[in-house]
Amino acid sequence: MAVSGQPAGSWSEVRDELRSRGLRWTPQRRMILDVLAATQGHVTSSEIVERCRERDPETTPSTVYRTLDLLEELGYLKHSHGADGREEFHVLPETEHGHLTCERCGRSWEMEPQEASDLVRALERSRGFSVDVSHLTIAGQCTECSTRSSAPSRPRCRLSFRVKRT
Amino acid sequence: MAVSGQPAGSWSEVRDELRSRGLRWTPQRRMILDVLAATQGHVTSSEIVERCRERDPETTPSTVYRTLDLLEELGYLKHSHGADGREEFHVLPETEHGHLTCERCGRSWEMEPQEASDLVRALERSRGFSVDVSHLTIAGQCTECSTRSSAPSRPRCRLSFRVKRT
DNA sequence: GATGCTATTGCATCTTGATGCATTTGGCGA
């Protein structure tokens, strides 16, 4: 796999890796990579679409989505879920981390892999299941919300999932 | 809160609970509850919409979605995420459980709360965060997929999240 | 039984993406 810890310069390999797999280096992909290279931390796919549109208003969203999918398959990106619940990409390399989201106030926090390590090990041992921590988003209630009011108030965010149907 | 362990008969309380909160008992809600009462285990919202349509082809999807949201707020339903990744409702009372999903083969398994109890306790202790296990879906790779081929094959399902924007 | 207030419905529209297909175009081989 291509990226395994290099700093941002790794984008320059993408072109070669694509070619070596019989895939193509197109102007659209180049632009999307430029946008990603100028990005750090979390970005939602629609943010990326917007940023591409700033550079080229002709940008087709589906091309962007497909490219993001491809880059994730190749290991240059990872996605998880932001505070607002939408798909969110992590531009690699970045420290792996999961997320906690409060169902009441909607805030979210990053979680070090080690915080979940017991779970990870337990599932590994008992089921041979290896957890993808960076994809993990744990919903629940944060301290503040659980202490603030004990009334069963309405959850502010109802998370739902969608999947790429293949 | 209304439901706290009663068997299916608890649906009959819904009407009264709605009224006591100044909410209304409408034919549409009645039908949706009939559908839910005839349901066990997991159902996706669109399955519920379909079943409602079987009874009354006039059913408006948004009414169903809104009713499901309401019922979840009232504690009669819980949602999480199915193998195909879409929103999935658990008709309560049901044993609380989380889910594991394999990112490669797409299968999923139920997980007893106790399997996650270390994590739950750790987060409770360190952050006061109380995990909503029944909402938890852990992505990763199942034994079979991790042993079957070590090649970094393409993940078959890209999960994404959406949230009710309030 | 009639009335009025307001919760709910139904409709139209929006959003985030996924997908099928015809057309275009990288880029390898000659």
Add this chain to the structure above:
DNA sequence: TCGCCAAATGCATCAAGATGCAATAGCATC
């Protein structure tokens, strides 16, 4: 440099929901 062919793009369309709004209709009261 040219041509070819599969990969990629762009477009149109679909899908699951969310949401704003005007019209409808529960239901508590009289």
